[in-house]
Amino acid sequence: xxxxxxxxxxxxxxxxxxxxxxxxxxxxxxxxxxxxxxxxxxxxxxxxxxxxxxxxxxxxxxxxxxxxxxxxxxxxxxxxxxxxxxxxxxxxxxxxxxxxxxxxxxxxxxxxxxxxxxxxxxxxxxxxxxxxxxxxxxxxxxxxxxxxxxxxxxxxxxxxxxxxxxxxxxxxxxxxxxxxxxxxxxxxxxxxxxxxxxxxxxxxxxxxxxxxxxxxxxxxxxxxxxxxxxxxxxxxxxxxxxxxxxxxxxxxxxxxxxxxxxxxxxxxxxxxxxxxxxxxxxxxxxxxxxxxxxxxxxxxxxxxxxxxxxxxxxxxxxxxxxxxxxxxxxxxxxxxxxxxxxxxxxxxxxxxxxxxxxxxxxxxxxxxxxxxxxxxxxxxxxxxxxxxxxxxxxxxxxxxxxxxxxxxxxxxxxxxxxxxxxxxxxxxxxxxxxxxxxxxxxxxxxxxxxxxxxxxxxxxxxxxxxxxxxxxxxxxxxxxxxxxxxxxxxxxxxxxxxxxxxxxxxxxxxxxxxxxxxxxxxxxxxxxxxxxxxxxxxxxxxxxxxxxxxxxxxxxxxxxxxxxxxxxxxxxxxxxxxxxxxxxxxxxxxxxxxxxxxxxxxxxxxxxxxxxxxxxxxxxxxxxxxxxxxxxxxxxxxxxxxxxxxxxxxxxxxxxxxxxxxxxxxxxxxxxxxxxxxxxxxxxxxxxxxxxxxxxxxxxxxxxxxxxxxxxxxxxxxxxxxxxxxxxxxxxxxxxxxxxxxxxxxxxxxxxxxxxxxxxxxxxxxxxxxxxxxxxxxxxxxxxxxxxxxxxxxxxxxxxxxxxxxxxxxxxxxxxxxxxxxxxxxxxxxxxxxxxxx
Numbered sequence: 001x002x003x004x005x006x007x008x009x010x011x012x013x014x015x016x017x018x019x020x021x022x023x024x025x026x027x028x029x030x031x032x033x034x035x036x037x038x039x040x041x042x043x044x045x046x047x048x049x050x051x052x053x054x055x056x057x058x059x060x061x062x063x064x065x066x067x068x069x070x071x072x073x074x075x076x077x078x079x080x081x082x083x084x085x086x087x088x089x090x091x092x093x094x095x096x097x098x099x100x101x102x103x104x105x106x107x108x109x110x111x112x113x114x115x116x117x118x119x120x121x122x123x124x125x126x127x128x129x130x131x132x133x134x135x136x137x138x139x140x141x142x143x144x145x146x147x148x149x150x151x152x153x154x155x156x157x158x159x160x161x162x163x164x165x166x167x168x169x170x171x172x173x174x175x176x177x178x179x180x181x182x183x184x185x186x187x188x189x190x191x192x193x194x195x196x197x198x199x200x201x202x203x204x205x206x207x208x209x210x211x212x213x214x215x216x217x218x219x220x221x222x223x224x225x226x227x228x229x230x231x232x233x234x235x236x237x238x239x240x241x242x243x244x245x246x247x248x249x250x251x252x253x254x255x256x257x258x259x260x261x262x263x264x265x266x267x268x269x270x271x272x273x274x275x276x277x278x279x280x281x282x283x284x285x286x287x288x289x290x291x292x293x294x295x296x297x298x299x300x301x302x303x304x305x306x307x308x309x310x311x312x313x314x315x316x317x318x319x320x321x322x323x324x325x326x327x328x329x330x331x332x333x334x335x336x337x338x339x340x341x342x343x344x345x346x347x348x349x350x351x352x353x354x355x356x357x358x359x360x361x362x363x364x365x366x367x368x369x370x371x372x373x374x375x376x377x378x379x380x381x382x383x384x385x386x387x388x389x390x391x392x393x394x395x396x397x398x399x400x401x402x403x404x405x406x407x408x409x410x411x412x413x414x415x416x417x418x419x420x421x422x423x424x425x426x427x428x429x430x431x432x433x434x435x436x437x438x439x440x441x442x443x444x445x446x447x448x449x450x451x452x453x454x455x456x457x458x459x460x461x462x463x464x465x466x467x468x469x470x471x472x473x474x475x476x477x478x479x480x481x482x483x484x485x486x487x488x489x490x491x492x493x494x495x496x497x498x499x500x501x502x503x504x505x506x507x508x509x510x511x512x513x514x515x516x517x518x519x520x521x522x523x524x525x526x527x528x529x530x531x532x533x534x535x536x537x538x539x540x541x542x543x544x545x546x547x548x549x550x551x552x553x554x555x556x557x558x559x560x561x562x563x564x565x566x567x568x569x570x571x572x573x574x575x576x577x578x579x580x581x582x583x584x585x586x587x588x589x590x591x592x593x594x595x596x597x598x599x600x601x602x603x604x605x606x607x608x609x610x611x612x613x614x615x616x617x618x619x620x621x622x623x624x625x626x627x628x629x630x631x632x633x634x635x636x637x638x639x640x641x642x643x644x645x646x647x648x649x650x651x652x653x654x655x656x657x658x659x660x661x662x663x664x665x666x667x668x669x670x671x672x673x674x675x676x677x678x679x680x681x682x683x684x685x686x687x688x689x690x691x692x693x694x695x696x697x698x699x700x701x702x703x704x705x706x707x708x709x710x711x712x713x714x715x716x717x718x719x720x721x722x723x724x725x726x727x728x729x730x731x732x733x734x735x736x737x738x739x740x741x742x743x744x745x746x747x748x749x750x751x752x753x754x755x756x757x758x759x760x761x762x763x764x765x766x767x768x769x770x771x772x773x774x775x776x777x778x779x780x781x782x783x784x785x786x787x788x789x790x791x792x793x794x795x796x797x798x799x800x801x802x803x804x805x806x807x808x809x810x811x812x813x814x815x816x817x818x819x820x821x822x823x824x825x826x827x828x829x830x831x832x833x834x835x836x837x838x
Contacts, residue, residue, distance in 0.1 A: 013128065013134065014124065014134045014135075014137075014138055015121055015124065015125065017138060018120045018121045018123075018124035018137075018138050018141050019117045019118070019120060019121040020117065021117075021120060021138065021142060021458070021462055022113075022116045022117040022118070022119060022120025022121065022141070022142065022145045022146075023113050023114060023116060023117030023120075024113075024117075025116065025142070025145075025146065025462050025465050025466055025469075026112060026113040026115075026116035026117070026145075026146075026469070027109070027110065027113035028466060029466050029469040029470060029473065030109040030112065030113065030473075033109075033473075033477065033483070034109055036480045036483075037480065037483045037484065037487065038484070038487060039106050040105060040106060040108075040109075040483075040487060040491065041108060041109035041112070042477070042478055042482075042483035042486050042487065043154065043155065043473065043476070043477050043478070044155075044476055044477055044478045045155055045290060045291060045476075046155055046156060046290070046303075047154065047155050047156075047157055048478070048486055048490075049516060049517055049530050050086075050517065050530060050531070051108070051156075051157040051158070052105060052108070052490070052491070052521070053490075053517035053518070053520040053521050054083065054086050054087060054517075054520070054531075055087070055093070055096065055104060055105065055108060056104065056105060056520060056521045057070070057072055057073070057520040057521070058079075058083055058086075058087055058088065058093065059096060059097060059101060059104050060101075060523065061079050061714070062094075062097045063097065063101065064714075065714070066079065066713065066714035067079050067080060067714065068714040068715050068716075068773050068774070068775060069714050069715070069716065069738075069773040070082065070714065071506075071525050071712060071714075072519065072520050072523065072524070072525055072526070073520070073529065073531055073534060074526075074527075074529035074531055074534045074535070074538055074553050074734075075508075075525075075527060075529075075534075075535075075538055075553070075566065075732065075733070075734055076525075076535065076733050076734050077531075077533075077534045077535040077538070077734065078247070078251060078535065078736065078738065078773075078775050078776075079714070080244065080247055080248070080775050080778065081247050081248045081251035081252075081533070081775065082251075082531065082533050082534055082535070083533075084196075084197060084244050084247075084248040084533075085158075085196060085197065085198055085248075085532070085533050086158045086533075087158055087161075088244070089194035089195050089196065089241075089244050090158065090161040090194075090195050090196075091161075091191075091195075092111055092114065092115055092161050092164075093161075095111065095114075096108075096111060105491060108157070112154070112157060112160060115160040115161060115163075115164045116145050116146070116150070116160070116164070118164040118165070119141075119144065119145040119150070119160070119163050119164040119167075120138075120141045120142055120144070120145040121141070122164065122165065122166075122167035122168055122171070123140065123141035123144040123145060123167050123367060123370060124137050124138055124140075124141035125167065125171055126167040126170050126171050126367065126371070127140040127141055127144075127370065127371045127374050128813065129171070129174060129812060129813050129814065130330075130371055130375060130813075130814060130815070131371065131374045131375050131378050131815075132378060132813075132815040132817075132819040132821065133374075133377070133378035133454055133819045133820060133821030134821065135454035135455055135457065135458050135821060136374045136375075136377045136378035136454060136457075136819075136820075136821065137374055138458050139373075139374055139377060139454075139457055139458050139461045140370040140371055140373055140374025140375075140377075141370065141374075142311070142458070142461045142462060142465055143310040143311060143312075143313065143369075143370040143373055143374075143461065144163075144167075144363075144366060144367050144370035145163075145465075146311050146465035146468060146469065147307065147308060147309060147310055147311070147363070147366045147369075147370070148282055148286060148287035148307030148308050148309030148310075148468075149163070149287070149305065149307040149308055149359075149362050149363045149366055150163060150307075150363070151286070151287055151307060151468055151469050151472045151473070152287040152288075152289070152290060152305055152306070152307035152472070153305055153307070154469075154472075154473060155289070155290040155303075155476075156290075156305070158196070159199075159305070159360070161195050161196065162192070162195055162196050162199040162363070163363045165188075165191060165192055165195060166192065166203065166363065166364065166367070167367060168188045168191070168192075169185075169188045169189065169192055169203060169207060170207075170210065170367070171188075172184045172185040172187070172188040172189075173185055173207065173210070173211070173230065174220075174812075175812075176226070176229070176230055176233065177220055177221060177222050177226050177230065178219070178220065178221055178812065179812060180226075180799075182229070182233075182795065182796050182799040182800070183233070183792055183795065183796040183799075185230060185233045185234070185237065186233035186234070186236045186237035186240065186792050187237065187240075187792075188237070189233065189234055189236075189237025189238060189240075189241075190237040190238070190240035190241045193237065193238055193240075193241035193244075193245055194241045194244050194245075197244070197245055197248050197249070198351065198360075199360070199361075200245075201350070201351065201352045202350035202351060202360070202361040202364070203364070204234075205349050205350050205361075206350070206361065206364040206365075207234075209333060209336060209337070210333065211227075211230070213329045213330075213332050213333040213336070214329055215227075216329075217329050219814035219816075220329075232795075233792075236788050236791060236792050236795070237792075239784050239785065239787075239788035240785050240788045240789050240792065241785065242780075242781040242782075242784035242785045242788065243778065243781040243782045243784075243785040244781065245781065246777045246778075246780060246781035246784065247775050247776060247777045247778050247781055250776060250777045251533075251535075251536070251776070252533070252536075253536070254536030254537075254539070254540070255533075255536050255539065256539065256543075257354070257356070257532075257550070258352065258354060260354055260355040260356060261353065261354070261355050262344055262345055262348060262353075262355045266344060266355070267344055267345040268343060268344065268345065269344065270344055270357070272298055272300045272301060272357075274293070274296035274297070274298040274300075275298070275300070275301060275357070276342060277295075277296045278293060278296045278298075278301070278306055279306060279341060279342070279359070280394070281295060281296065281398060282306050282307050282308045282309055283308050283309065283314070283315050283394075284309070284314050284315060284391055284394040284395060284398065284433070285309060285314075285395070285398060285429055285430070285433050286309050286429050286432060286433065286468050286471050286472060287306070287307030287308075287309055287472060288306075288472075289472050289473075289475060289476035290302065290303050290305075290476070291303060292421070292422070292475075292476060293421070294420050294421050294422055294425060294426050294429075295398065295401060295402060295419065295420050295426055297420075297421045300357075301357050304357055304358045304359050304360070305358060305359050305360045305362065306359045306362075307359075307362065308362050308365075308366055308369070309468070310366075310369060310370065310373060311436070311461060311464040311465045311467070311468045312436045312439060312440060312460060312461050312464035312465075313373050313377075313436070313440050313461075314391045314433070314436065314437065314440070315369075315387060315390065315391055315394075316373075316376075316384055316387035316388045316390075316391050316437075316440050316444075317372060317373030317374070317375075317376035317377060317382075317384060317387060318334070318369045318372045318373055318376075318387065319386060319387035319390050319391070320376045320382050320383070320384045320385070320386045320387035320388075321372040321373070321375055321376045321382065321387075322334065322335075322372070323386045323387070324376075324379075324381065324382055324386075330368050330371065330372055331372075333365070333368060334365055334368055334369065334372070337364075337365040337368075341359070341362075344357070347359075375817070377443075377447070377454075377457065377820070378454075378817070378819050378820050378821060379817040379818070379819070379820070380817065380818045380819070380820055381817065381818070382817075383444060383447075383448055384440070384443075384444035384447070385444060388437065388440060388441055388444065391437055391440075392437055395430065395433050395434060395437060398430070399430050401419060402417065402419060402420055402423075402426050402427065402430065403416055403417055403419075404416070404418075404419040405417075405418050405419065406418040406419050425475055428471065428475075429471060432467060432468070432471055436464060439460060439464070443457055443460070447820060450820075452820060454820065454821050488623070488624065489515075489518070489574070489624045490515070490518045490521055491521060493518060493521065493522055493624065493625075494521060494522040494523065496622035496623060496624065496625065497522050497523075497524060498570055498572075498619075498620070498622065498627045499569075499570065500523070500524075501523065501524060501525060503711050503712060503713060504709065504710070504711040506525065506567070506636050506710050506711075506712055506717075507525070507567055507568070507569035507570075507633065507635075507636070508524075508525045508526055508527050508566055508567055508568045508569065509524050509525070509526050509527075509568060509569065509570045509571065509572055510526065510527050510528055510563060510568050510570075510571045510572070511526060511528050511571070511572040511573075511574075512572065512573050512574040512604050512605075512625075513554065513602070513604050514574070515528075515572070515574055516528050516529060516530035516552060516554070517529060517530050517531070527553065527555065527562065527563070527566045527568055528552075528553055528554060528555075529552060529553045530551065530552040531551075531552070532550075532551045534553075534734075535734040535735075535736060537734040537735040537736065537752070537756035537757070538553065538734050538756060540755055540756045541734075541754065541755050541756030541757065542555070544654065544657060544755040544756070545559070545562075545654050545655070545657050545658040545755075546653075546654030546655060546657075547559060547562075556602045557602065557604065557607060557609075557612040557613060558602075558612075558655075559655070559658060560612065560613045560614055560692075560695070561658045561659045561661070561662055561695055562658055563613055563616075563630060564630075564632060564634050564662055564695065564698070564699045564702070565634075565658065565661055565662060565732055565754075566732045567633065567634055567635060567636045567732060568630055568633070569629065569630050569633045570627055570628065570629055570630065571609055571613060571616055571627075571628040571630070572625045572626075572627060572628075573604065573607075573609055573625060573626040573627075573628065574605075574624065574625055575621070575624055575625060575626060576605045579605045579606055580626065581608070581609070581618050581626055584606065584607075584608050585608065588608060609626075609628045610628065613628070613630070614632070614692045614695060614696060615630060615631040615632040615696065615699075616628040616629065616630050616631070617629055617631055632696060632699040632700070632703070633703075634699055634702045634703050634706055635703070635706045635707055635710060636706075636707065636710045636719070636731060636732065637706060637707030637710050637719040637721060637729055637730070637731050637769070638702040638703075638705055638706040638707065638729070638730055639702075639705040639706075639721065639723055639727040639728065639729050639730070639762070640664060640665045640679065640727060640728050640729075640730055640759070641678070641679060641680065641725070641727050642663065642664040642665075642679060642680055642681065642682035643664050643665045643666070643667045643671075643672055643675070643679045643680075643681060643682060643728075644660055644664045644665070644666055644667075644681065644682050645666075645667060645668070645669055645672055645681070646666055646667065646668050646669075646755075647669070649666045656690055659690035659694075659695060660682075660690070661754050662695060662698035662699065662702065663682060663694075663698045663701075664682040665679070665728060665730060665753045665754060665759060666753060666754050666755060667679075667751075667753060671751055671753070675728060675761065677726075678725070678726040678727060678728070678761070679727070679728065705721075705723065705727070706721070707719040707720060707721040707729070707769075708720050708721060708722065714773075715772060715773055716739075716770065716771045716772040716773045717731075717733070717770075717771050718768065718769065718770050718771075719731070719768075719769045719771075720766070720767065720768050720769070721762060721766075721767050721769065722765065722766050722767070723762055723763070723764055723765065723767060724764065725764050726761065726762065726763050726764055727761075727762060728751070728753070728759040728760065728761055728762075729759060729760055729761075729762045729767070729769060730753065730754070730757065730758070730759045731757065731758050731759065731771070732757050733757060733758055733771075734756055734757065734758075735750070735752040735756055735757060735758050736773070736776065737776045738773050738774050738775055738776040739758060739771055739772070739773055740771070740772050740774075741758075741760045741769065741770065741771045741772075742769070742770045742772075743760060743761065743762050743763070743767055743768070743769050743770075744763070744767060744768055745768075748760045748761055749761075750771075758771075
């Protein structure tokens with residue numbers, strides 16, 4: 001007999017157990033790597049290239065109060081808006097700021113485990129609202145915290161911040177509607193908006209769907225009044241996060257990546273034929289690691305976060321639940337999410353209708369799937385065998401596909417068992433899937449016989465979670481040798497810096513490919529960076545000179561002019577066997593003619609740097625790098641007395657444009673007219689070749705009229721320069737509306753020149769130029785946040801005064817089934833409640 005119960009919890013909950021299991025399970029999986037990697041957790045790809053450098057850089061910025069302009073992010077960017085997608089709004093990051101600086105990178109795997117512990121805790125709190133059995137709810141929470149999505153996104157460490165806190169939004173909505181708890185939903189909205197604005201956009205869409213499917217349920221006591229109250233809190237919560245949302249949103253406006261849209265047939269069907277099969281596969285098999293799609297190999301969506309597998313149970317519990325409860329709100333919501341996943345335009349709604357494909361919203365329906373699985377485990381009427389049969393059939397189907405031959409190369413014969421990119425790894429994942437299916441079958445069989453120990457199921461789920469993490473991470477992670485090389489080269493490489501920068505000694509460096517963000521750890525400004533969210537002026541500039549700038553700044557050596565324009569003083573070339581400077585000179589008799597940097601695929605390992613970068617001279621080496629110094633180093637801040645109009649520059653080739661910039665500023669027609677009294681128009685036709693010799697000549701000219709001092713901090717910079725005549729002084733600092741300037745104490749206009757940088761007018765004689773920086777829209781955002789917080793406080797106080805003493809709704813849990821976890825006293829109490837209501 002079904003029982004419908006609506007009552008407050010009367011027994012001790014397992015919040016602590018849920019947290020410790022999540023925390024301990026994750027810590028156990030990373031511990032072997034930590035032990036072999038000197039206490040660090042070194043993974044691969046973006047985790048090493050971004051997460052570790054970002055945590056290092058952001059900690060340095062936070063501890064020094066440098067939360068304004070960050071000179072170590074690409075050519076310079078605003079700290080708050082550049083890292084609000086990654087960590088500047090995350091409470092987990094700010095916890096690391098409390099640690100001694102030397103422990104921060106060691107603490108990253110512990111913080112990762114903490115995130116999984118919090119994810120398990122919050123998921124348990126949500127699932128318990130619908131699942132009577134506490135151990136079943138803990139099991140479901142583990143499934144959420146260690147789902148394929150979570151395992152995949154260890155690669156993107158900051159995604160775990162979002163998934164850890166998301167269940168709080170659903171809990172708060174339920175509390176608002178069913179318990180009339182005012183203000184909590186607004187607080188969770190504000191928290192999640194601060195943590196990551198990109199994911200917050202997707203959460204808003206999911207919350208709307210969630211409400212629509214819950215609104216007609218008998219356990220969701222909504223009304224128009226409650227709806228508008230909920231909407232009010234959603235708006236107030238968003239406004240409370242304006243101090244980070246507003247500056248971030250305005251900073252993104254010029255980023256071309258957010259303006260890409262779907263059109264025509266692309267709105268209804270994916271162009272990649274492997275995508276839909278991969279989506280199905282990830283429901284029934286452990287997730288492939290990022291960048292390594294295995295069975296359905298593809299060059300697309302390699303980092304799309306395609307992962308949804310639930311450890312141990314796969315889709316067995318979900319399918320059985322949907323089969324038994326077709327009209328349940330969770331079944332309808334999950335079906336709707338499935339439709340959204342397979343139709344491109346609907347999928348794009350979770351990322352502000354952007355055309356780039358990502359599955360980074362899957363964690364939200366996965367929470368519902370975890371709840372459904374826990375429900376199936378706890379429901380006496382649910383045998384689970386329907387779902388097991390479907391899972392078994394799908395596993396067999398994928399195993400058969402693994403036997404297919406891959407398309408042979410020319411001249412080769414087709415061979416069976418070659419469709420997967422990595423055959424061994426594929427069959428390992430098939431083996432893990434089969435093992436879990438067998439265990440699930442045994443669990444559901446014991447449940448049917450009434451002999452199931454739910455505590456044992458929790459233990460088996462935790463072990464299965466460990467196996468899932470190991471299966472993915474140990475396959476994808478760097479070898480121990482590579483990990484230790486990364487530690488020596490990147491993390492400990494600061495000790496080998498050839499020349500450090502200081503507040504009054506500024507310069508930039510360039511560095512070998514695959515070492516993009518090492519300078520972030522070392523505290524060196526650099527022209528090479530792997531960071532997706534930077535000042536949009538950087539993107540404007542690189543687009544104008546023909547350098548691709550999607551997620552990273554990686555100007556090839558053929559763009560040697562940029563090293564002069566950006567005040568690059570050193571080039572750090574990573575040592576590779578057989579590619580030292582002396583070895584390359586011996587192997588290339590006529591080194592001056594060996595230029596390889598114009599090729600499509602530049603290989604800097606075999607490049608002779610002095611041949612590629614004019615006047616870069618080998619000056620020595622450290623344990624891991626050869627150092628080349630720029631003998632034509634132009635200090636930051638140098639003057640121009642000539643210009644070329646943007647219209648004239650547009651008529652030139654993109655590579656020629658950057659070479660022109662070393663001689664003349666590129667100005668708009670309005671700017672050219674404004675400064676016609678001090679600048680003359682340059683005719684680039686007389687230097688049609690723009691040769692290396694002309695580049696050298698231009699550099700010497702700029703050195704002669706460069707600043708004699710330059711000091712900087714996160715609030716701006718000060719430069720001193722002596723001029724023989726009034727000129728425009730150029731700084732290779734990305735333009736932002738947050739900059740203001742004074743020359744000799746008088747305000748001056750900050751001009752955007754050279755398609756992305758800044759210049760100001762300076763007069764004849766000695767000039768002290770002061771630039772000050774303020775994050776655009778931060779002050780306005782703070783004001784909005786403060787007002788919204790005050791409005792919420794008043795709203796909560798008024799709501800509490802209006803509420804009578806017994807006005808709290810006695811409704812936090814709703815169980816519409818008989819549980820397998822039967823505690824006699826509790827069951828009798830629930831039965832009595834049911835009989836009374838009946």
